Amino acid sequence: MAPTYYESDHVAPFLPQQSIFDYLLPSHPGxxxxxxxxPSLPAFIDASDGRTLSRADLRENALRLKTGLNALGVKRGNVACLWGMxxxxxxxxxxxCLAAxxxxxxxxxxxxxEELAHQINNSGASVVFIQPALLPLLDKARAHIKHKIDPAHVILLRATQDKxxxxxxxxxxxxxxxxxxAEAEHFDGSDSLETAWLCYSSGTTGLPKGVMTTHWNLTSQLQVSNVAYETxxxxxxxxxxxxxxxxxxIYGVTLSLLQPFSMGVPVVILPKFEEIxxxxxxxxxxxxxxLLVPPLFLLFVHSKNLDKYDLSSVRTAMSGAAPLSRELSEAFLARIPTAVALQGYGMTETTPNICTMNRSEAxxxxxxxxxxxxxxxARLVSPDTGLDVAPGEPGELWVRGPSVMKGYHNNPEATAATMAPGGWLxxxxxxxxDEHGWYKVVDRLKELIKYKGFQVPPxxxxxxxxxxxxxxDAGVVGVWNDAQVTEMPRAYIVPHESLKIATEGEAASFAAHVQRFVHDKVAQHKKLRGGLVILDAIPKSPSGKILRKDLRTRAGKETExxxxxTRDRESKL
Known part of the structure; x- marks a missing residue:
């Protein structure tokens, strides 16, 4: 069928062509x-000690760092690697860096x-801002870094000096x-198409790729998010x-570093998520x-400490980076009833939001x-035919717009494989x-399990x-069965801590119970014919995405x- 183009029913805002710094911290009115x-409003607060940066502090310090970097020979267009919590x-x-x-x-x-060296080599970073505890790893990475980094260009992310x-x-x-x-660097007009950020994709498959995000990508993203996202x-x-x-x-970049600042709202910073x-x-x-990812929703659901604290201030909880199921959302809201769970969808390559919602419509x-x-x-395209699917049918999402990346850094082949003619990503x-313009993620195209021609979404x-x-917790991948010449769904599960499994017999009994639980609720082709494996933890990226390549590697080794x-023969389906 002919292409079907979907657009937002929100009113489109003005999209300025300027630097992200001028957008957030302009030097002049208008x-x-x-x-x-x-300017006196708090912008960022350290959760541990209460240290606070006002908007004025942040602007002044940014312009001071610009001067300092310039004095070191660091100039506009150079790349700085930031490595720390x-x-x-x-x-x-x-x-x-943005000011400079x-x-x-x-x-x-x-x-x-080795992974750090790959990013530094690929990006060409000449400056490294680093958390002191990571210095030994940087020293080990130097053997793999292809260009020299001046010792003066290694800058510590810490408040006090070490002798x-x-x-x-x-x-x-x-x-x-x-x-x-006196002034930050400006990127007006066509200069706004220069790269401002170079995040590296999470690498669920292959080496991470540098995503070239421009100033215009970022300012456009903030403008449209402030229309459609929670006010x-x-x-x-x-x-x-x-x-x-x-x-x-990119989730933290846009929704923690930039978007709240654009709305005059403070962010309380934690080095990483720790429950207490x-x-x-x-x-x-x-x-x-x-701002959460699904594993953190799960942590709140199972927390034994939740009732010891006053969480009544929480109004909204945003889930990003991976799909949040209805069941997990409902379980979370049962623990924090003052909250409304929101969900968005996007990717590093789209800066990141493609879809989002606010409290009033959730x-x-x-x-x-x-x-x-x-x-x-947006379009929804059949991966089998390359044609747009009928309304209401699932298809691969293609999008185009001003927040779509410029491309992958030094990787034209990957860029060409991701982009379709017409600027479609x-x-x-x-x-x-659905008929109201709401979107639901069915699954990752490359992660769909094909059981005898039937698609099984992990x-x-x-x-x-x-x-x-x-x-x-759980993760599901497809494992190949030579006898039946097909993939089969296999589940990797983490038992709840209250369940003590001491013997192989107890493990087998628990696994059989879980399999029956699933088999009673799914279609024939979705049954766990690939079996069930008990783990201590599901491998995940820092953003909460299940690292299915790691599970597939485990499946290949079959060490557990x-x-x-299912062995050699199975049902007629």
Missing amino acids: VSPLPDWD NSLEYVQAVYG GVVVSPANVAYSP ELAAAGIKTIYEVYGTPA LQSGPGGDVVMGSVPMSH AALEAIQKYKITHL AGRDGWVGRLVPSYQ KTGDVLVR AELEALLIQHPHVA PVWGA
């Missing part, structure tokens, strides 16, 4: 379309030396500060955001808006990811759209498995007992 927020120093490094026109390339704090590091000539970010520059209120008694998602991930620290922060700072929409944000056009995700089985009272797998 430069940015944003409100002229009070969330912190006030991390935030200031980001905004200082330096491309921000955040690295996953869990990287090995030994000072003797080695390594400075803290504060020691690099100069006098405030946060600034000022006393207003909203407070919990910033625990990694700022190295998060609960204490919610209570102490009266946090209203949580009721009855558990499991859905919202409506298109303004400025996007092929998301690789299968979604369905996410559907995972959502079902965690409904079992004794299953804390597999319970209830």
Whole structure:
């Protein structure tokens, strides 16, 4: 059938062509379309000690870092790698790089030396802002880095200096500060198409790829998100955001580092999500808006500490980076009844939001990811025929718009494989759209299991498995069966901590019970014919995505007992 183009029913806002720094912290009135927020408003708060950066502090420090970087020979267009957990120093490094026109390339704090070296080599980073604890790993990475990094270009993300590091000539970010520059670098008009951010994809398959995100991608994303996303209120008694998602991930970049700031709302920073620290922060700072991933929703559901804290300030909890099932959403809301669970959908390549929702429209929409944000056009395309599917049918989501990346850095082949003629980005995700313009993720195209020609979405089985009272977490992949010449669904599950499995017999009994639980609720082709494996933890990326390649590797090695797998012959289906 002919292409069907879907568009947002939100009113499209003005999309300025300017730097992300000028958009957020303009030097003159009338430069940015944003409100002229009070410079004394708190912008970022350290959850552990209460240190606070006001909007004025952040602007001044950014311009001071620009001067300091320029004095080191770092110029507009250079790339800085940021490697560390969330912190006030991390935030200031980001905004200082933006003021200097330096491309921000955040690295996953869990990287090995080889993985860090890959990102530095691919991005060409000449500056590294680093958490001190990671310095030994950077030293190991140097053997794999193809260009020299000046020791003066290694800058510590910490408030105080260490004598030994000072003797080695390594400075803290504060020691690099100069006098405030008169102006930040500007990227007006066509210059706004220059790269501002270089996030690396999570690498669920292959080496991570650098996603070139431009200034216009970012300003456009913030403008449209502020129309379609939850409207946060600034000022006393207003909203407070919990910033625990990694700022190295596009989810943290947009919805923690940038979007609340654009709305005059403070972010309480946690280095990473830890249950007690998060609960204490919610209570102490009266946090209203949580940024979470599905595994953290699950943690709240199973928490034994929740009732010890006052969480009544929480109004909304946003889920991103991976699908949130209706069942998990409902279980979360039962634990925090003042909250409304929101869900969005996007990817690094789209900066990230494609679909989102707000509190007023979320009721009855558990499991859905919202409506298109303004400025996007979308299509749903059959992966089998390459043609657009009929309304109401699932298809691969293709999108185009001003927040779609410029391409993959130094990887034209990957760019060409992801982009279709006409500027369409092929998301690789299968979604369905209802008659009201709401979208639901069916599954990841490359992760769909094909059992004898039938498609089995792993996410559907995972959502079902965690409904079992004794299953804390689950991941599902397809495993190949030579005898039947087909893939079969296999579940990897983590038993709830209250369940003590001491013997092989107990494990086999538990696995059989879970299999029956699933088999009674699914169609024939979705049964766990690939068996069930009990693990201590499901491998996941920092953003909460299940690392199915790791599960498939496990399946290939078959080092763990597999319970209830089909052998040579099976049912007629």
